[in-house]
Amino acid sequence: MKRPDPNSVKRIACIGAGTIGGGMIAQFLASGYDVTAQDPGPNARDSLERLLDQAWPVLEQIGLKEGASRDRLRFTSDIEEAVSAAEFVQESVPEDLELKVSIYEKLDELVPPEIVIGSSTSGFPMTEIQKRCKFPARTVVAHPVNPPYLIPLIEIVGGEKTDPAVLDWAAAFYKVVGKRVLRMEKEIYGFMINRLQIALFREALQMIAAGQAxxxxxxxxxxxxxxxxxxxxxxxxxxxxxxxxxxxxxxxxxxxxxxxxxxxxxxxxxxxxxxxxxxxxxxxxxxxxxxxxxxxxxxxxxxxxxxxxxxxxxxxxxxxxxx
Incomplete structure (x- = not known):
C-alpha cells in the first residue's frame, strides 16, 4: 500500500463546507489544489461562496501559490462523488460525535485505504471517531484555528489505531499547504489550543459571574x-x-x-x-x-x-x- 507523495497531492475532497470546512477549502484553493467540496445543506453552496468572497482578498494579500484559483473548486451534495479520485480527505462536519463516527464509517468504505483522512474536530479524540473504521490506521485529527485560511497553526494527533507513519505524512502535507504544524504526542480532549483557550475563558466567566469584571x-x-x-x-x-x-x-x-x-x-x-x-x-x-x-x-x-x-x-x- 503506497500513499501519494505529500508534496505531489493535487486533488482534495472536503467533507463539510461550514465555517471551518469552508476556511480549509479556501486555504487549499489558495495553495493551488483541485478541491471538491461536499455538503448536503440546502444553502451550503451559497454560504461557501460568500465565505470565499470574504477569504479570497485576504489570501491574495498573504500571497497565492502557483495555480491558485477559485475555478478549481467543484461542489456536490454527494459524498461518493466528492471523494472519487481524491488524494486526501479533510472532514469538517458539525461537532457531533455520532455524526463523525458514521461519516468515517462511510468514508472508510468509499476511500482507498492508502488515502489519509483528516478531521477538523475541535475536541473529539480520533480514537473515538475511528472506532467503526476497518482502516483506522490512516485517520488523523487535523484541527485548524478559525479562520483556517488566516491563522497558520494546525494541531495533528492520532488515535490509538493511527499509524505513526500517517502522522509523518500529515505533517509533511500540511507544511506544503502552508500550515505551521503542531504535532501532539498524546491524545487529549480539546487538544492544546482549546484546552488553553477554555482555561482562560473559564476564568473570565468566573470573574464576570462574581461581578469582579x-x-x-x-x-x-x-x-x-x-x-x-x-x-x-x-x-x-x-x-x-x-x-x-x-x-x-x-x-x-x-x-x-x-x-x-x-x-x-x-x-x-x-x-x-x-x-x-x-x-x-x-x-x-x-x-x-x-x-x-x-x-x-x-x-x-x-x-x-x-x-x-x-x-x-x-x-x-x-x-x-x-x-
Missing amino acids: TVAQIDDCLTHALGLRWACMGPFATFHLAAGDRGLGSFMDLHGSVEWRAPYVTETPLPDWTPELRERILQQAEEIIEGRTIPQMIEERNETVIGLLKLRETSRINAAKGE
Whole structure:
C-alpha cells in the first residue's frame, strides 16, 4: 500500500463546507489544489461562496501559490462523488460525535485505504471517531484555528489505531499547504489550543459571574496586555524575561509556589511542583529561547509590540475613514 507523495497531492475532497470546512477549502484553493467540496445543506453552496468572497482578498494579500484559483473548486451534495479520485480527505462536519463516527464509517468504505483522512474536530479524540473504521490506521485529527485560511497553526494527533507513519505524512502535507504544524504526542480532549483557550475563558466567566469584571475589561486585558505579549512570545518566554537577567529558572523559584498556586485559580488542580518538573520546563524552554540572550529577546519583543500597536492604530484610522 503506497500513499501519494505529500508534496505531489493535487486533488482534495472536503467533507463539510461550514465555517471551518469552508476556511480549509479556501486555504487549499489558495495553495493551488483541485478541491471538491461536499455538503448536503440546502444553502451550503451559497454560504461557501460568500465565505470565499470574504477569504479570497485576504489570501491574495498573504500571497497565492502557483495555480491558485477559485475555478478549481467543484461542489456536490454527494459524498461518493466528492471523494472519487481524491488524494486526501479533510472532514469538517458539525461537532457531533455520532455524526463523525458514521461519516468515517462511510468514508472508510468509499476511500482507498492508502488515502489519509483528516478531521477538523475541535475536541473529539480520533480514537473515538475511528472506532467503526476497518482502516483506522490512516485517520488523523487535523484541527485548524478559525479562520483556517488566516491563522497558520494546525494541531495533528492520532488515535490509538493511527499509524505513526500517517502522522509523518500529515505533517509533511500540511507544511506544503502552508500550515505551521503542531504535532501532539498524546491524545487529549480539546487538544492544546482549546484546552488553553477554555482555561482562560473559564476564568473570565468566573470573574464576570462574581461581578469582579466586565466583558469589556476582560477584552482589554487580552487586547491591550496579554494578547500583545503573546503575539510575539508565549508564557514561558515571557516569564523568562520577567526576572531581569536571571531568567526562567529564577522566576520559577521565586513565584512557582505562590503565583501558580494562588487562591484565585478556580478550577484545574496544578501538578506537584517538583525538581523534576522544574528541570523539564527549563530543558524544553531552551527550544524556544534558541540561544538568544535576554537583551536580544527583549529587543525582539519590543519591536514586535511597537509594530502591532502602530498597525492596530492604522487599522482603526482606516476603518473610521471607511477604507
